[in-house]
Amino acid sequence: MLSRRALLLASPAFAQDPTFSSNVNVINLLATVRDKRGQLIQNLTEEDFILTETGKPQKIRYFSQQTDLPLRLGLLVDTSMSQEKVIPAERAAAYRFLDQVLREKLDRVFLIQFDTLARVRLGFSSNRSQLEGILNDIDTPTRKELRAAGGSGTAFFDAIGSGAELMKAETGRKALIVLSDGVDSSSDQTLATAIELALRADTLVYTVYFTDPAFYSLGFGVPNGHAVMARLAKETGGGFFEVSKKMTIEAIFQAIEQELRSQYSIGYVSDIPVGFPAFRKIHLSTRQKGLVVQTRDGYWPKRP
Structure with missing residues (x-):
């Protein structure tokens, strides 16, 4: 039986950035944020999010609220x-x-x-x-x-x-x-x-x-x-x-x-060596309490 989580794919934004190598472990997320009443929250910034991979904090390297991607x-x-x-x-x-x-x-x-x-x-x-x-x-x-x-x-x-x-x-x-x-x-x-x-x-x-x-x-x-x-x-x-x-x-x-039309595009480069390609848990949350983030919750790293 196949496993049940996400595979990493590089964001087009990263592909256009010469500072990123094709061997870099790039993870891209699409996220939706709602309040307790289910209303969409569309005015957050990069600093409003907290991102961890297998419990280790990760730096967000790409952030966009734009919806002009195809x-x-x-x-x-x-x-x-x-x-x-x-x-x-x-x-x-x-x-x-x-x-x-x-x-x-x-x-x-x-x-x-x-x-x-x-x-x-x-x-x-x-x-x-x-x-x-x-x-x-x-x-x-x-x-x-x-x-x-x-x-x-x-x-x-x-x-x-x-x-x-x-x-x-x-x-x-x-x-x-x-x-x-x-x-x-x-x-x-x-x-x-x-x-x-x-x-x-x-x-x-x-x-x-x-x-x-x-x-x-x-x-x-x-x-x-x-x-x-x-x-x-x-x-x-x-x-x-x-x-x-x-x-x-x-x-x-x-x-x-x-x-x-209200999704946040969030990307980061994992600082954890690829090693064995076991499933890695991602947790994305907001500093503001009471908000619910909807996104995929993990990936399997791809060997370079």
Whole structure:
């Protein structure tokens, strides 16, 4: 089984700095900070953060509040039969989200739908009409498709793996947004390996838990994906959201958009020799009490 944490990737800002060698152990973090009420805090400076690696204080060498780094998004839509009633709402909210978030010639997004299999419907694109056309075409399998697949199923974890694979070669801010009830019944991957693959691609995962209670009331079991989606978001440094009467899917997409625009980019050069590449715990906090920092919590050093 693959391990479950992040792999180091060098920040583009470091790559442009001649004082940093390719052999330097550079660690880059994207962090979001909230207060006790859940409100985003966007006015912190480098001096407001405390960073340690395996308990040892580290000096922050790169700090930015800028959001002009290219944004790479993957939209993963669950089209299994349990989602049939909620897909129209997901589609409409996704239209508006992409229209507001994507900056022409700078940001790009890909689309994956998953039911019995995970399928890349569109590779990286910034063409809004193309994206909307594919979104409009995303739907649950036909009876013919279900028969060919030998029945219904949901390849949720495989979809995360496919998205991570597309992200591996990309730079900038990277995030997967997953719309699902979190139930998996046909993946080759496990939850642990899905998390590992996302972290190795240095990609945040935002999960949107959206269920159709009527489907499960018909005797198709009980949705058990809540904890799965919460864990996936937490361990990759993303965010978990649940659609409800108080929190609509439109409001959730707005919250994700705001979070993506409110991240701190923090980088440091570890002063701990690489040695054996065992997992290293990172802890990022603020000097101001009562604030919650959301980021990945570790990495495996890469030998030079």
